[in-house]
Amino acid sequence: MEQGNLSMVAEFILLGLTESRELQIFFFIFFAIVYTATVFGNLIIILTVTFEPHLHSPMYFLLANLSFIDMSLASFATPKMIHSLASKHKAITYQGCMAQMFFLHLFGGSEMMLLVAMAIDRYIAICKPLHYATIMNYHTCFGLVLLSWMTGFVHTMSQMSFTVTLPFCGPNVVDSFFCDLPRVIKLACLDTYVLELLVIADSGLLSLICFILLLISYSIILVTVRLHSSNRSSKALSTLSAHITVVVLFFGPCVFIYVWPFSSISMDKTLSVFYTIFTPLLNPIIYTFRNKDMKRSIKKLKNQLLSSTYLDHL
Ligand SMILES: *[C@@H]1O[C@H](CO)[C@@H](O)[C@H](O)[C@H]1NC(C)=O
Numbered sequence: 286m287e288q289g290n291l292s293m294v295a296e297f298i299l300l301g302l303t304e305s306r307e308l309q310i311f312f313f314i315f316f317a318i319v320y321t322a323t324v325f326g327n328l329i330i331i332l333t334v335t336f337e338p339h340l341h342s343p344m345y346f347l348l349a350n351l352s353f354i355d356m357s358l359a360s361f362a363t364p365k366m367i368h369s370l371a372s373k374h375k376a377i378t379y380q381g382c383m384a385q386m387f388f389l390h391l392f393g394g395s396e397m398m399l400l401v402a403m404a405i406d407r408y409i410a411i412c413k414p415l416h417y418a419t420i421m422n423y424h425t426c427f428g429l430v431l432l433s434w435m436t437g438f439v440h441t442m443s444q445m446s447f448t449v450t451l452p453f454c455g456p457n458v459v460d461s462f463f464c465d466l467p468r469v470i471k472l473a474c475l476d477t478y479v480l481e482l483l484v485i486a487d488s489g490l491l492s493l494i495c496f497i498l499l500l501i502s503y504s505i506i507l508v509t510v511r512l513h514s515s516n517r518s519s520k521a522l523s524t525l526s527a528h529i530t531v532v533v534l535f536f537g538p539c540v541f542i543y544v545w546p547f548s549s550i551s552m553d554k555t556l557s558v559f560y561t562i563f564t565p566l567l568n569p570i571i572y573t574f575r576n577k578d579m580k581r582s583i584k585k586l587k588n589q590l591l592s593s594t595y596l597d598h599l
Contacts, residue, residue: 294453296376297469300460301369302554313370319566320367323359326569327352329583337582343426344410345579347403348572350430354396355565361388362463363562369462379453382464387445390466390488393539393560395437397495400532402429404502407528411521412509440491444484451475461554463561492539499532527571535564 302312334340334349362385369375377385406429410417444466451473459468466484470477503525510521538556573579 294457297382298458323566327356343421358392359565366462385464390441391437394440395433398433398436408502
């Protein structure tokens, strides 16, 4: 009898970012704009890379894949949060909650590995320029994309496989705007201390390993660029600074949350806004504004679109 009643939580309550009504209205407008811009900006990058033969190179393929992951990362929780801000509807079903955690770690893990793949691509282009075309062929590029999705999948499965078996028998209030794995695990009717450590170690280790790999590859690249001062290297430097900005913005909050042992819970909530909402918007901004080829291609595509709709009307 009692056993059957154990796993009874049918929904979780997400407290959201704030309880103040005025702030909720402000956040509703603000995040609706940010979300729309994120989807729009990343779609432009994907369409430009797909339809512009000039941009069919490994670097831009990886960039388009990053945009795809960014768009997914922005979509797993933000639309629901925006909706709750407007409707005061704070509940999320048990299945919805599990899905949010699954997708956050799938997309988050894939994005980290893809950033490493982009660093490897730049490393080969700058440090082994003569072998670039042979090493970074379509198969390698496809392999790197596959590797990042596999990493994300293994990472999320390693945590979700035991999370879905946890019994939730009463407490169901999550103090965040999405189902955050460490917080949800705390609600289970078990002693979850070991599981909490496992989750922190799992995500922490993945972010730390990727971060160290990125640090090493970008250090080598920067040293190489400094040694060969030519006008090619100034272009490389501007591409690199875009990459490094993205890496710092994405990993800063992650490493802080999972690796820094003294961070407080309320701090975590604010920081998670960064990697779920702001970074996916920043990637298109940083890459399109800093990159001349990208800007030129977007303009060309826009003109083609305009002239073709014009011709349709003739
Ligand atoms: C992702 O990368 C693969 C392999 O390089 C490429 O074929 C594909 O078009 C890219 N995806 C997007 C959305 O551009």
